[in-house]
Amino acid sequence: MVDNEKILNKFVLSNNGNELNIITGIPYKISNSGLYIDDSGGSDLRLSRDNHLPGHPFHSRQLWFFKETSHPREYKILSGRTNDCLDCRGGKHKAKLYLTSHDNLREESQIWSFYTTTNSKSKVFQICNKQNNCFLDNWGANGYIYFNWYRNPPTDKNYSRQLWKFIPAFDYELNALISNFEYKFPSNVKKQPIKKTIREDILDNQDSSVELITTFNFQEELNNTYSFSFNESLKFISETKLNTILPFMDIEKEFNFKNSFEADKRITTEKKESCTITKKVKVPPKSCIKSIDYVDFVENIEIPFEAAAEIIAASSDQFKKDGTLVKNAQVDEDAVKLFLKEKNFQGKIIGSKVNSILAKVNGTFRGSYFLRTYRKLEDMVKKDHTVDYTIEGFKLKSILRDDFAETKKKLKIGLKILRQSAENMIDNIDNEKVQKIPNKFVLSFDGKELDIITGVPYKISNFGNCIDDWGGSDGSSPRLSHHNHPPGHTFYLRQLWILEKTSHPRGYKILSGRTVDCFDSLGCGHQEKLHLSSTNSNSPDENSYNINQIWSFYSTADSKSKEFQIHNEQNSCFLDSHGLFSRIRFSSCCNSSMGEKNLNQLWKFIPAFDYKLNVVINNFKYKLSSDIKKHRLKKTIREDILDNVSSSEAITTINFQEELTNTYSFSFNESLDFISETKLIADIPFMDIEKEFNFKYNFEANKRITIVNEESCTITKEVKVQPKSCIKAIDYVDFVENIEIPFEATAKITALSDQFKKDGTIIKNAEVDEDAVKLFLKENNFQGEIIRSEGNSVIAKVNGVFCGSYFLKPYRKFEDTVPENITSNGI
Numbered sequence: 001m002v003d004n005e006k007i008l009n010k011f012v013l014s015n016n017g018n019e020l021n022i023i024t025g026i027p028y029k030i031s032n033s034g035l036y037i038d039d040s041g042g043s044d045l046r047l048s049r050d051n052h053l054p055g056h057p058f059h060s061r062q063l064w065f066f067k068e069t070s071h072p073r074e075y076k077i078l079s080g081r082t083n084d085c086l087d088c089r090g091g092k093h094k095a096k097l098y099l100t101s102h103d104n105l106r107e108e109s110q111i112w113s114f115y116t117t118t119n120s121k122s123k124v125f126q127i128c129n130k131q132n133n134c135f136l137d138n139w140g141a142n143g144y145i146y147f148n149w150y151r152n153p154p155t156d157k158n159y160s161r162q163l164w165k166f167i168p169a170f171d172y173e174l175n176a177l178i179s180n181f182e183y184k185f186p187s188n189v190k191k192q193p194i195k196k197t198i199r200e201d202i203l204d205n206q207d208s209s210v211e212l213i214t215t216f217n218f219q220e221e222l223n224n225t226y227s228f229s230f231n232e233s234l235k236f237i238s239e240t241k242l243n244t245i246l247p248f249m250d251i252e253k254e255f256n257f258k259n260s261f262e263a264d265k266r267i268t269t270e271k272k273e274s275c276t277i278t279k280k281v282k283v284p285p286k287s288c289i290k291s292i293d294y295v296d297f298v299e300n301i302e303i304p305f306e307a308a309a310e311i312i313a314a315s316s317d318q319f320k321k322d323g324t325l326v327k328n329a330q331v332d333e334d335a336v337k338l339f340l341k342e343k344n345f346q347g348k349i350i351g352s353k354v355n356s357i358l359a360k361v362n363g364t365f366r367g368s369y370f371l372r373t374y375r376k377l378e379d380m381v382k383k384d385h386t387v388d389y390t391i392e393g394f395k396l397k398s399i400l401r402d403d404f405a406e407t408k409k410k411l412k413i414g415l416k417i418l419r420q421s422a423e424n425m426i427d428n429i430d431n432e433k434v435q436k437i438p439n440k441f442v443l444s445f446d447g448k449e450l451d452i453i454t455g456v457p458y459k460i461s462n463f464g465n466c467i468d469d470w471g472g473s474d475g476s477s478p479r480l481s482h483h484n485h486p487p488g489h490t491f492y493l494r495q496l497w498i499l500e501k502t503s504h505p506r507g508y509k510i511l512s513g514r515t516v517d518c519f520d521s522l523g524c525g526h527q528e529k530l531h532l533s534s535t536n537s538n539s540p541d542e543n544s545y546n547i548n549q550i551w552s553f554y555s556t557a558d559s560k561s562k563e564f565q566i567h568n569e570q571n572s573c574f575l576d577s578h579g580l581f582s583r584i585r586f587s588s589c590c591n592s593s594m595g596e597k598n599l600n601q602l603w604k605f606i607p608a609f610d611y612k613l614n615v616v617i618n619n620f621k622y623k624l625s626s627d628i629k630k631h632r633l634k635k636t637i638r639e640d641i642l643d644n645v646s647s648s649e650a651i652t653t654i655n656f657q658e659e660l661t662n663t664y665s666f667s668f669n670e671s672l673d674f675i676s677e678t679k680l681i682a683d684i685p686f687m688d689i690e691k692e693f694n695f696k697y698n699f700e701a702n703k704r705i706t707i708v709n710e711e712s713c714t715i716t717k718e719v720k721v722q723p724k725s726c727i728k729a730i731d732y733v734d735f736v737e738n739i740e741i742p743f744e745a746t747a748k749i750t751a752l753s754d755q756f757k758k759d760g761t762i763i764k765n766a767e768v769d770e771d772a773v774k775l776f777l778k779e780n781n782f783q784g785e786i787i788r789s790e791g792n793s794v795i796a797k798v799n800g801v802f803c804g805s806y807f808l809k810p811y812r813k814f815e816d817t818v819p820e821n822i823t824s825n826g827i
Contacts (some may be wrong), residue, residue: 002309003260003713004320004321004322004324005320005321006025006318006319006320006321006326006329007024007025007065007067007318007319007320007321008022008024008025008068008332008735009024009025009026009318009331009332009333009334009335010022010023010068010332010334011023011334011337011338011816012024012066012075012114012115013072013073014073014114014115014116014125015073015113015114015115015128016116017073018121019115020114020116021123021338021341021342022066022123022127022166022338023065023066023334023335023338024065024067024068024075025065025066025318025319025331025332025335026065026168026170026315026319026331026335027063027064027065027080027168027169027170027317027319027782028063028064028065028066028166028169029051029062029063029064029166029167029169029657030064030077030164030165030166030167031051031164031165031167032047032138032160032161032163032164032165033138033161034049035047035048035049035138035365035451036048036050036051036052036062037062037064037145037438038058038061038062038204039061039062039081039082039084039099040061041058041061042099043084043098043099043100044096044098044099044144045096045098045099045144045145046143046144046145047084047096047138047143047144047145048062050723052188055369060081061078061081062169063080063169064077064078064079064080064086065077065080065319066078067321069107069111069131069190071111073113074111074112074113074130075112075113075114076110076111076112076324076633077127079099079240079317079323080169080319080323081097082323083322083323084098084099084100084101085099085100085101086098086110086112087099087100087109087110087111087355088109088129088131088132088134089109090109090131090132091147092132092134092149093132093134093147093148093149094139094146094147094148095132095134095146095147095387096144096145096146096147097136097144097145097146097147099550101800105125108130108131109129109130109131109132110127111129111130111634112130113127113128113130114126114128115127115135115151115549116130117154117163122165123165123166123167124163124164124165125163125164125166125168125799126151126152126162126163126164127140127162127164128151131148132147132149133149134147134148134149135148135149135150135151135152135162136148136162137152137158137161137162138161138481140158140161140321140394148162148792149515151542169317170315170316170317170537171316172313172314172315172316172331172335172339173238173313173314174236174237174238174242174311174312174313174336174339174340175237175238175239175240175241175311175312175313175314175429176234176237176241176309176311176312177241177243177309177310178238178240178241178242178244178307178308178309178310178361179242179243179244179307179308179310179328179474180307180308180350180766181244181245181305181306181307181365182305182306183247183303183304184303184304184305184306185247185303185304186303187776188709194296194297194298195294195295195296195297196294196295196296196297196298196370196425197294198220198222198275198293198294198295198373198471199220199293200290200292200293201290201291202288202289202290202291202380202628203281203283203288203289203290203291204288204380205270205283205284205285205286205287205288205289206286206287206288207706208285208286209285209286210285211282211283211284211285212283213260213280213281213282213283214280214281214283215278215279215280215281217277217278218276219275219276220274220275220276221272221273221274221275222272222273222275222295222369222370222721223270223271223272224271224272224273224367224368224369224370225268225269225270225271225367225368225369226253226255226265226268226269226271226365226366226367226369226384227248227267227268227269227336227365227366227367227748228242228255228261228263228266228267228363228364228365228366229264229265229266229267229363229364229366230261230263230264230361230362230363231263231264231346231361231362231363232263232345232346232347232361232362233261233262233263233344233345233346234260234261234262234264234361235260235261235262236260236343237260237261237311238258238260238346238825239256239257239258240256240260240261241254241255241256241257242254242255242257242617244307244365246369247298247301247365247367248296248298248364248371249371249796253743255269261578263346263444263685265660266366268696270696271817272787273369273370275295275370277293277294277373277374277375277788279375281377287380288379288380289377289378289379289380289499290312290377290378290379290380291375291376291377291614292376292377293373293374293375293723294373294374294376295370295371295372295373296370296371296372296374296665297367297368297369297370297371298367298368298371299368300366301339301365301366301367301368302364302365302366303364303365303366304362304363304364304365304638305362305363305365306360306361306362307360307361307362307365307775308350308358308360308361309347309358309359309360309361309362310356310358311336311340311356311357311358311359312330312336312355312356313330313331313335313336314328314329314330314331314571315328315329315331315335315760316328316638318331319423327525329629330355330571331355331478332354332355333352333353333354333356333357336355336356336357337349337350337352337357340357340359344739344761345359347359347360347361348360348591349500350744358713362448364813368785372743375417375527384704391626392474394567399430399758400521405798410430413807415584421680435757435758436453436455436501436755436756436757436758436766437454437455437498437755437756437757437758437762438454438501438767438769439453439454439455439755439768439771439772440452440453440454440476440501440769441453441771441774441775442499442508442553443506443553444506444551444552444553444554444555444564445506445552445554445567448554448555449561450555450562450564450774451775451778452499452605452768453757453771453772453775454497454498454499454501454508455498455499455500455756455768455769455772456498456607456609456753456754456755456756456768456772457496457497457498457607457609457754457756457801458497458498458499458605458606458607458608459484459495459496459497459512459605459606459608459609460497460510460603460604460605460606461484461603461604461606462480462577462599462602462603462604463577463599464484465480465481465482465577466480466481466484466485466495467479467495467497467584467746468479468480468481468483468491468494468495469480469494469495469512469514469515469517469532470494471491471494472532473515473517473532473534473572474517474532474533474534475531475532475533476532477529477530477531477532477583478519478530478532478584479582479583479584480577480582480583480584481495484594493513494514495608496512496513496514496608497511497512497513498510498511498513498756499511504547504550504569506552507551507569508550508551508552508553509549509550510551510566511756511760512532512760513608513756513760514760515532515534516534516759516760517532517533517534517700518532518533518534518549519531519532519549520532520548520549521548521549521568521570521571521573521586522548523548523571524571524572524586525571525573525586525588526571526573526586526588526621527578527585527586527587528585528586528589529584529585529586530575530583530584530585530586533549535547540777547570548570548571549570550568550569550570551566551567551568551569552566552569553565553566553567553568554566554567554574554590556602558663561604562604562605562606563602563603563604563605564599564602564603564605565591565601565602565603565641566603567590567591568586571586571588572588572589573586573587573588574586574587574589574590574591574601575587575592575601575603576600576601577601577806578600587600587601599720602781609725609754610753610754611752611768611772611776612676612677612751612752612765613674613675613676613749613750613751613752613776613777613780614675614676614677614678614679614749614750614751614752615672615675615677615678615679615747615748615749615750616679616681616716616747616748617678617679617680617681617682617745617746617747617748618680618681618682618745618746618748619745619746620682620683620742620743620744620745620802621743621744621745622685622742622743622802623676623741623742623743624685624741625741628739628741632686632734632735632736632808633734633735633736633737634732634733634734634735635732635733635807636731636732636733637658637660637713637731637732637733637810638656638658638730639728639731640654640728640729640731641726641727641728641729641800641817642719642721642726642727642728643723643726644721644722644723644725644726644727645724646723646724647802648723649720649721649723650720650721650723651718651719651720652718652719652720652721652731653716653717653718653719654715654716654717654719654812655714655716655729655770656714656715656716657712657713657715658712658713658714658731659710659711659712659713660710660711660712660713660733660807661708661709661710661711662708662709662710662711662804662805662806662807663706663707663708663709663804663805664684664691664693664706664802664803664804665704665705665706665707665710665802665803665804666680666682666693666699666704666705666800666801666802666803667699667702667704667705667800667801668699668701668702668799669783669799669800670700670701670740670782670783670784670798670799670800671699671700671781671782671783672698672699672700672798673698673699673700673701674698674701674776674780674782675698675749676696677694677696677697678694678695678698679692679693679694679695679697680692680693680694680695682745682802684804684806685736685739685741685802685804686808687734687806687808693707701783701822703786704803705784706765706803711806711807713733713807713810714810715731715810715811715812717812719814723816725816726816726817727814727815727817728814728815728816728817729744729798729812729813729814729816730812731810731811731812732810732811732812732813733807733808733809733810733811734803734807734808734809734811735805735806735807736805736806736808737805737807738803738805739803739804739805740801740802740803741799741801741802741803742799742800742802743799743800743801743802744797744798744799745794745797745798745799745800746795746796746797746798747784747796747797747798748790748795749773749777749792749793749794749795749796750767750773750793751766751767751772751773751776752765752766752767752768753768754766754822755768767792768791768792770789770790770791770793770794773792773793773794774789774794777794777796782796784796784798785797
């Protein structure tokens with residue numbers, strides 16, 4: 001090995017062979033009780049109270065690195081400043097520690113082993129010299145470092161004098177290449193691709209007696225979106241590159257991300273990609289052809305995957321064998337393993353290459369994108385072979401005489417469909433009269449707001465077993481099921497239940513999401529079964545029978561858990577599983593939260609709905625600082641010389657347009673990362689116009705999102721130039737640069753979710769009421785100040801910072817100047 005090779009990065013092994021969380025070849029500081037080993041600029045080593053930072057003249061005096069020796073589990077400790085070694089120089093008990101040139105013939109005096117403490121992750125060790133078999137010890141002197149033949153045990157009062165902490169004195173950056181994606185296609189994945197028409201052309205050759213040959217060259221820009229999320233957190237990765245053949249496509253795509261993947265958090269890439277069709281079409285004489293261009297498109301596809309991640313790392317500082325530093329070079333695989341271990345990487349490490357670690361990662365791909373293009377040709381009706389006629393009161397024109405019988409048959413079918421559609425419209429109008437169940441907070445029996453709402457579906461479980469109507473209806477008894485049926489399953493609706501407020505104080509009905517039948521005691525009491533009943537009066541207080549269907553909720557100490565005892569108003573009993581996990585029965589005893597049987601009466605409400613929160617943020621109030629004018633600049637964008645050598649006045653009109661790059665950035669103090677779509681309507685500072693910005697990605701707290709716009713700056717002006725004169729026209733813009741202004745704004749937040757009507761029908765993706773919005777905000781730990789409700793919206797105050805660099809207004813200045821053809825002496 002030559003001296004200018006870098007020292008390999010290997011795990012340092014303890015005296016008993018355990019891998020320690022330190023590696024060879026990169027710099028550490030070594031400290032004891034907050035004091036740092038310092039070479040003091042010479043060979044006498046001392047402990048310094050000062051921790052010299054990078055850039056300080058004495059920083060390198062406190063840097064040390066490890067190098068393997070030919071002795072198993074034994075190492076040299078070298079100075080990062082001189083490449084000299086820690087050396088006992090033959091000294092023993094109570095002798096001082098020194099620095100010696102690395103070519104010392106008494107090599108054993110420079111060889112060290114490491115004894116771990118009970119917690120090796122702390123990077124704290126006892127350091128033993130091979131030659132004198134003594135341990136480094138500060139002897140409480142806080143000056144020189146000495147040797148002690150005795151190894152202090154943890155119980156010794158002087159134990160800490162021999163504990164040396166290794167503090168990393170380097171930065172590193174991890175990068176990942178993720179490839180070899182294996183997609184796990186669900187059974188319904190073939191339903192995803194759809195066909196979209198993107199263009200239609202009529203090729204009319206009816207007036208010609210010769211064949212028409214046409215070549216199409218057609219290109220369309222389509223918006224494709226690709227999203228990736230990973231089960232394992234990769235937020236410590238600086239740059240991530242994904243190489244994958246996307247589902248249903250035959251080409252590999254590359255995605256580069258400089259932002260981090262947090263666990264299960266989606267990052268979306270939107271791309272405008274070209275869809276191209278080139279085709280030669282032959283149109284026979286006396287004919288007309290319709291050419292239809294399609295794309296196959298997948299929309300909102302969601303597919304789990306497993307992939308291989310190759311992870312590399314670069315360290316800010318590594319050492320060569322001659323002691324020189326290598327800056328920002330790739331580290332070896334042991335160093336990558338250590339960095340991943342320190343970041344608590346959850347992926348499965350499956351192997352290593354030179355300078356890299358291979359791991360398996362799992363996640364989900366989502367996307368909406370086109371797959372391929374194709375063209376379909378259809379014969380068209382000839383314009384000159386038509387006839388007018390009437391069928392069943394409908395006057396029809398332009399029908400082929402040759403196809404009269406077939407056309408008549410198709411029209412009769414069409415009219416039948418039309419009548420059916422009209423009947424369906426009438427039914428829909430009737431259905432709209434059925435009110436949806438309002439979304440209101442459910443109140444406990446003692447009037448507390450619970451974290452559940454009416455009008456949306458829940459599953460109700462006890463010990464993980466879900467209440468299931470078992471396919472029954474009026475008069476049947478629900479049971480507990482071991483199976484939690486997912487959406488799309490045949491029995492999914494059997495386990496959905498909706499709460500509806502009644503006129504009974506703090507009393508509610510519990511309705512089936514499948515049949516709209518209600519939980520009902522049927523007048524039964526202690527140890528009798530729960531039933532379903534179709535009786536559903538809107539006035540339960542006026543009908544004594546229907547009090548059987550009224551339920552109240554007793555909350556636990558932690559109401560956020562959505563676990564409650566459910567009390568029937570008619571029999572004053574509580575729903576109880578009795579530990580049987582089959583039929584649900586009543587118990588006249590309200591089990592104490594301290595008793596073991598209490599769990600049999602704890603019913604957990606599990607949301608069985610998705611929701612989407614959207615926000616419109618406006619009414620921006622900016623807090624301008626006193627030095628704000630420093631950010632306003634004047635920029636020259638163009639100069640024109642208007643030279644009039646004639647003897648009459650010249651009138652010139654200048655029309656000038658320049659594209660300027662403007663940037664606008666927004667960040668919010670409150671996290672909005674749970675919002676699906678954000679619209680900002682803001683008056684930009686110093687501008688007289690309102691701008692609108694739309695975001696489909698999320699605002700994390702204090703994380704800036706920037707919009708870059710190319711915007712036109714236009715100047716139009718008529719200029720009069722006197723005879724025998726010359727004018728310089730200078731065009732300026734007022735420009736603000738790197739402006740940063742805090743603001744307060746108003747956020748109008750709405751939410752969409754599936755909801756239920758009183759007749760049991762579902763309204764898909766409808767706006768929920770304000771209580772539901774409040775609950776969703778509460779569950780997402782929204783930190784903004786809610787100030788009021790407005791219709792189905794919640795109005796809140798949010799705060800943040802606007803940053804930007806943009807032009808305000810253009811203007812022109814005129815200056816007299818000397819014409820180019822006139823010299824200083826007037827000739």
